Amino acid sequence: MAFRTPAYAELDWPVAGLLADICGGSETSPLHVELVKEQGLFASAEAFHMKGLSEGLWMVYGILNEGRTHEEGEAALRGILDRCSTDIPSEERLVRCRNMATTRLLFEETNPMNRAQKLCYYENIGLLEHAGKEAALLDAVNLSHLKQWAAEHLRPEKSNVIYYSPRA
Amino acid sequence: MMKPDRKLGPQGKTIDALHFEHVNPTGFGHAVPLWFFPARDCGVARIYLYYKGGIAHHGEGLLHRAMHQLMLSGTADSPAETIHATLESLGATADGTADLLYCQHTIGARSSKLADAFRRFLEFRNGAVFPDSELEVYRTAAASELKSRMATPRYWSYRKLMEQMVGSGHFQGQFTNLEDYAAITPALLRTAAEEVWNPANLFVVICGDLNEPQLADIRAIWQEHGAAFAATPRDPKSWTHAAHQPVHVEHAVANTNQVSIYFGKSELDIPDSGYYKMLVLNTLLGGFFGSRLMQNIREQKGLTYGIHSSLLKPGPHYQWLVSSDVKAENKALVIEEIKREMQELREVSVSADELGKVQQYLCGNIKMGFDGIFSMAARVRELQVHGRDYSFMDSALQEIRAVSPEEIQSLAYNFLDPNSFYIASAGAV
Numbered sequence: 296m297a298f299r300t301p302a303y304a305e306l307d308w309p310v311a312g313l314l315a316d317i318c319g320g321s322e323t324s325p326l327h328v329e330l331v332k333e334q335g336l337f338a339s340a341e342a343f344h345m346k347g348l349s350e351g352l353w354m355v356y357g358i359l360n361e362g363r364t365h366e367e368g369e370a371a372l373r374g375i376l377d378r379c380s381t382d383i384p385s386e387e388r389l390v391r392c393r394n395m396a397t398t399r400l401l402f403e404e405t406n407p408m409n410r411a412q413k414l415c416y417y418e419n420i421g422l423l424e425h426a427g428k429e430a431a432l433l434d435a436v437n438l439s440h441l442k443q444w445a446a447e448h449l450r451p452e453k454s455n456v457i458y459y460s461p462r463a
Numbered sequence: 464m465m466k467p468d469r470k471l472g473p474q475g476k477t478i479d480a481l482h483f484e485h486v487n488p489t490g491f492g493h494a495v496p497l498w499f500f501p502a503r504d505c506g507v508a509r510i511y512l513y514y515k516g517g518i519a520h521h522g523e524g525l526l527h528r529a530m531h532q533l534m535l536s537g538t539a540d541s542p543a544e545t546i547h548a549t550l551e552s553l554g555a556t557a558d559g560t561a562d563l564l565y566c567q568h569t570i571g572a573r574s575s576k577l578a579d580a581f582r583r584f585l586e587f588r589n590g591a592v593f594p595d596s597e598l599e600v601y602r603t604a605a606a607s608e609l610k611s612r613m614a615t616p617r618y619w620s621y622r623k624l625m626e627q628m629v630g631s632g633h634f635q636g637q638f639t640n641l642e643d644y645a646a647i648t649p650a651l652l653r654t655a656a657e658e659v660w661n662p663a664n665l666f667v668v669i670c671g672d673l674n675e676p677q678l679a680d681i682r683a684i685w686q687e688h689g690a691a692f693a694a695t696p697r698d699p700k701s702w703t704h705a706a707h708q709p710v711h712v713e714h715a716v717a718n719t720n721q722v723s724i725y726f727g728k729s730e731l732d733i734p735d736s737g738y739y740k741m742l743v744l745n746t747l748l749g750g751f752f753g754s755r756l757m758q759n760i761r762e763q764k765g766l767t768y769g770i771h772s773s774l775l776k777p778g779p780h781y782q783w784l785v786s787s788d789v790k791a792e793n794k795a796l797v798i799e800e801i802k803r804e805m806q807e808l809r810e811v812s813v814s815a816d817e818l819g820k821v822q823q824y825l826c827g828n829i830k831m832g833f834d835g836i837f838s839m840a841a842r843v844r845e846l847q848v849h850g851r852d853y854s855f856m857d858s859a860l861q862e863i864r865a866v867s868p869e870e871i872q873s874l875a876y877n878f879l880d881p882n883s884f885y886i887a888s889a890g891a892v
Contacts, residue, residue, distance in 0.1 A: 322547045332600055338607035358607055394554030398573055401507040405671075406835040461614055462718040 296372055297455045298448055300344065300351040304420045309396075309432040310444045311344040311353055316392040317441070318342045318379055319355060323391070325383055326355070330371050336363050340372070348420060353448065365458040379445035384438050397430050478826040481860050483833050483842070485853050492686045494662040498843050499678065500670040502836035508577050508671025510681065511840045514566040514659045515666065515848060518634055519778055522700040523655070524561065525639045529601060529647050530655045531559030531566055536597035538590030543597055546587050555580035563634065563777050564848045566659060574672045578680040585688035591656060593649040602644040609641060616723035616890030617788060619714045624725040624784075624887035627712050630705025635777060661696040666847055668840040704730060709882065714889040722794040722890035726772075726785035726801060728883055733781045735855060739862035741781070744874050745774040747813060747821050748804065749785055751828075755804045756785070764800070766793045776849060783878070791891035798888070802881035809875045812868045826860050 300311050319326030319342030326340040337357035345352045355376065359368050375383070403409045404427075417426040425432075484500065491497035502508075518524040535550075535557060536543045550557055555572035557580070568588075572580040612618040622638050629636045669681070709728075733741055742750075749756035749772030756770045770787035789797045832838060846855060 321551060323544050323551060328544060331604075332596070335603070338604045360603060360607070391548060391551040395551055395556075398507060398554035398556075398571070401505065401573065402571065402837075405502070405505045405507065405837060408831075408834065461611070 296355050296369070296376075296457075298353040298453050300347075300353050300448060302349050302420075303346050303351065303416075304422060306422075306425070306432065307444065308344065308346050308351065309429070309436050310440045311351070311448070312346075313389065313392050313396060313433065313436050314379060314384070314441050314445055315342040315344045315353060315355075316396065317384055317388045318375060320392065321395070323388075325375050325378070326357070326372075330357060330375065334371065335360060336368060336371050365460075369456060369458075373451065376445070376449045379449055380442045384441040384445075386438060389436070389438060389441065393433050393436070396433050400429050400433075477823060478830050478860065481830055481833065481856065483839065483856070486839075486843075488666070491667045492682055493690050495665045495667055495685075495689075498666075498668045498839075499673075500668070500836055500839045502670065502672050505672045505836070506574055507571065508574050508669065508673045508677075509569055509571040509837060509840070510577065510581055511668040511670070511844070512568040512570075513666050513668065513844055513847065514664050515564075516659060516664050516697070516699070517562050517564040517566055517848075519563050519702070520699045521655070521658070521697060522634060522637070524634070524637060525643055526647060526651055526655050527561040527566060527659075529598075529605070530593075530652045530659075531561045531568070533593050533597060533601055533652060534559050534568070534591055534656065535584070535587050536601075537592055537594040538587055539592055540590070541587065542594070546583075549583055550580060553580045553583070555583075557584045565844060567844075574674075574677060577671075577673070578677060578684055581681055582684045582688060585684065588656075589688060591653070593652040593656075595649060598647065598649060598652070602647070606641050606644050609639060613641075614716070614718070616716045616719055616721050617786075619716055619889035620723035620725045620786070620887045623712045623714045623889060624727045624885055627710060627887065628705065628727045628729050628885040630703065632703035633705070634700075634702055636705070658697045663696045666843075668843050670836045670840050709885045711886040711888070713892040714887070715892055716890045719890050720791050721788055722791050722888050722892055723788045724786065724794065724797060724801075725887045726783075726884040727887070728783045728878075728885065729780070731781040731783060731878065735849075735851060738781075738855075739859055740866050740870055740874060741774055741878070743818070743821055743825060743863055743866045744808070744871050744879075745772055745783070746825050747818070747871065748772045748808060748879070750774075751821075751824050753820065753824065755808070756787075756801065759804060760787065760797060760800050764796075766790075766797050766800070770797075770801075783884075785884075788890075794888055794892070798886065805875070805879040805881045805884075809872065809879055812872050815868060818866070818868055818871065822863050822866065825863050829859050829863075 301307055318324060319340060321327070326342060330336045330340050336359070338360055340357035342355040345354065355372055357368050357372060359365065414426055417423045486498050486500055488496035488498050518527055521527055535546050537546065553572055553576045555570065555576060557568065557570045559568045560566065570577070570581050570584050625635050631637060746754065748754060749770055756772060760766050760770050761768065767787045767789045772783065772785040775782045775784065785801055787797060833842065842856065846852065
């Protein structure tokens with residue numbers, strides 16, 4: 296299930312990225328805990344945000360276990376997404392995911408090729424002054440940003456859904 | 464004889480020297496050696512716990528992969544969610560993998576949080592109970608992933624090649640089947656975890672931005688929590704290697720119009736001193752985008768999206784693999800072209816120009832392998848698991864540049880006889 300997201304230059308990627316991490320970015324996320332472990336609906340399930348120079352994509356997927364239907368899977372994913380504008384974002388989850396994202400940024404910076412690519416990326420979109428300031432943008436995200444973003448972007452009518460069934 | 468019209472790979476720049484620090488190990492505690500590579504001002508660091516005995520040592524690849532992945536899946540007091548939430552609160556990651564020659568755990572965090580993350584990791588590791596509920600989630604996910612891979616020609620061409628080339632008595636010839644997951648139990652996982660945790664088996668690499676007090680904290684934590692060792696390390700498992708003539712095996716896979724092709728040759732007796740010369744030959748054959756296989760079979764004939772050859776060392780001996788995925792109707796032609804390229808390297812001397820570009824590419828590629836402080840962990844790991852010292856890396860660029868066209872042709876003559884390779888093709892055969 297995919298949703299279009301604004302271009303990188305609009306700088307709401309920290310909100311989209313943190314929301315994906317909270318919703319389905321780790322083994323503590325609701326997608327994994329509720330749908331994989333508790334309900335046994337999916338073998339794995341994940342959410343992530345793909346930033347784009349033009350538009351980006353916010354994606355969520357689950358790999359169905361045997362005997363479960365695509366319709367069940369879609370409804371369960373939709374149920375988690377609906378709660379992204381209400382109870383799923385919490386202060387504790389936000390702090391954890393922000394800590395992880397900040398550490399990830401620091402590790403990325405240790406590789407010269409990553410640094411060069413990032414500088415090129417920012418120069419290309421005309422926002423070179425933002426290079427190296429991602430951590431501050433992550434710090435500025437609060438719960439109300441997350442909930443508003445989810446309510447605006449993760450609406451059912453904005454989703455594109457693919458059912459994939461490999462032939463046996 | 465030289466062939467002047469060979470299409471060449473892209474021009475590269477000359478890499479003059481390979482600069483890296485020769486860091487010697489110090490004691491980490493409990494007789495485990497530590498390599499520490501400091502970095503300034505990056506704010507992060509990683510601890511790499513390496514277990515020298517990989518699947519080649521223990522066998523039971525499935526069990527060891529499961530054990531490393533499930534190491535943080537629960538203790539008597541803390542369920543998996545608590546463990547992962549604890550590490551996430553610290554902004555830390557702790558990942559485990561099992562490979563053929565080594566296994567590893569990597570703990571990464573901001574410098575100020577690494578000691579705390581390491582302490583929590585060791586507590587959770589020492590108390591691991593491998594709960595049934597987590598094991599069941601793992602079984603389901605791993606079996607689902609294996610089932611997906613089993614639907615692909617690529618999976619079967621590699622598996623059939625290995626089953627034929629090294630045989631089922633060799634660690635590379637043992638493959639997991641879907642029913643095998645049921646045999647993993649928490650008790651087996653606990654035993655496997657105890658057996659790998661032995662000072663004779665362990666070495667540690669720490670890379671990153673740590674000051675002396677932070678490093679001292681990490682050592683103290685290791686002294687306190689790292690000593691839950693098994694009494695004796697497990698003896699290495701003995702393996703046999705299939706001994707028969709190369710064959711071409713085919714395996715049908717439903718619902719595909721593709722064929723995946725593998726060429727393979729095992730038990731190559733190459734001394735470490737000859738490795739870089741062989742690496743040049745492999746790169747020339749199929750080790751980069753400008754290679755002969757890629758230029759001929761992809762760029763000129765358009766028969767595949769990619770074709771690649773690699774020289775591996777999965778044990779005491781080297782192994783050569785060539786692989787590609789093609790349309791079913793092109794299978795025979797691609798196999799013939801791979802054989803023709805091998806034969807041509809045996810019969811026709813490479814031009815100085817083509818060889819020079821391969822040498823430049825390889826030198827740059829090797830230098831990139833030293834980019835960033837964290838790359839040193841993998842370099843130390845390679846030296847350790849193969850029993851080498853720094854001279855192996857020091858001499859890399861000089862040895863690559865010193866290779867002559869005559870040496871390449873001689874090596875090709877000795878090692879690239881197309882009839883000495885096993886071939887496996889799987890898919891719409």
